[in-house]
Amino acid sequence: MSGGSIRDKVAVVTGSTKGIGLAIAEALLAEGAKVVISSRHADEAAATAKRLDTAHPGCVASQACDVRVEAQVAALFRAAEGKFGGVDILVNNAGVGLFKNLEEMSLEEWNSVMETNVTGVFLCSRAAIPIMRRRGEGYIFNISSLAGKNAFPTASVYNASKFALTGLSEALMQEVRYDGIRVSYIMPGSVNTHFGGRAPDPANEWKLAASDVAQVVVDLLGHPSRSLPSRVEIRPSQPPKK
Secondary structure: OOOOOOOOOEEEEOOOOOHHHHHHHHHHHHOOOEEEEEEOOHHHHHHHHHHHHHHOOOOEEEEEOOOOOHHHHHHHHHHHHHHHOOOOEEEEOOOOOOOOOHHHOOHHHHHHHHHHHHHHHHHHHHHHHHHHHHHOOEEEEEEOOHHHOOOOOOOHHHHHHHHHHHHHHHHHHHHHHHHOEEEEEEEEOOEOOOHHHOOOOHHHOOOEOHHHHHHHHHHHHOOOOOOOOOEEEEOOOOOOOO
């Protein structure tokens, strides 16, 4: 997408019923976009969309989607086209974290993280690109993590998934740049959300807020089209001193 107004653009945001995904959906709606809310759980997606539609009538839709399942991803993009006529923005935000030593991990746990954090991005991006190409432009955002460059113990599968997302994002950016489709991946540090099963903690106000990550997405959408900030690292400005 060329830099400019977000108004009336159509966005699909995966994992958008809470945390970073919800903050991004809210920020896009505030800028005048139309947004498809997505979650594995249909009731959560519908409830979130209903609440957001109160402030943005006619601009919100919902669709249940497990990004690991090809047929559900296809249904998500059919729903976006059916409701709003296409897709201009894809935010690959759906992700899971698992933090334990590799030797203690089951194959099922490994596959769950890799399939959500990497295969899901592949499936959603593959579905979005032809639609964006027909519209002449588009923007794909992959929400990654500083864990995609900084490995740490108990995060072998999470690190592996985010390191893989770096490679996927950088290659995809080069594959579609001449179709008018931009690709950026955002690498937040510590964010005060429900991620990992923990509720946001008021004692962690030093951490990033989900809205901080959402602001990056909005800013990049307005960035001049002649340049591409393909990778953005964002971290708390004043974490606790060690």
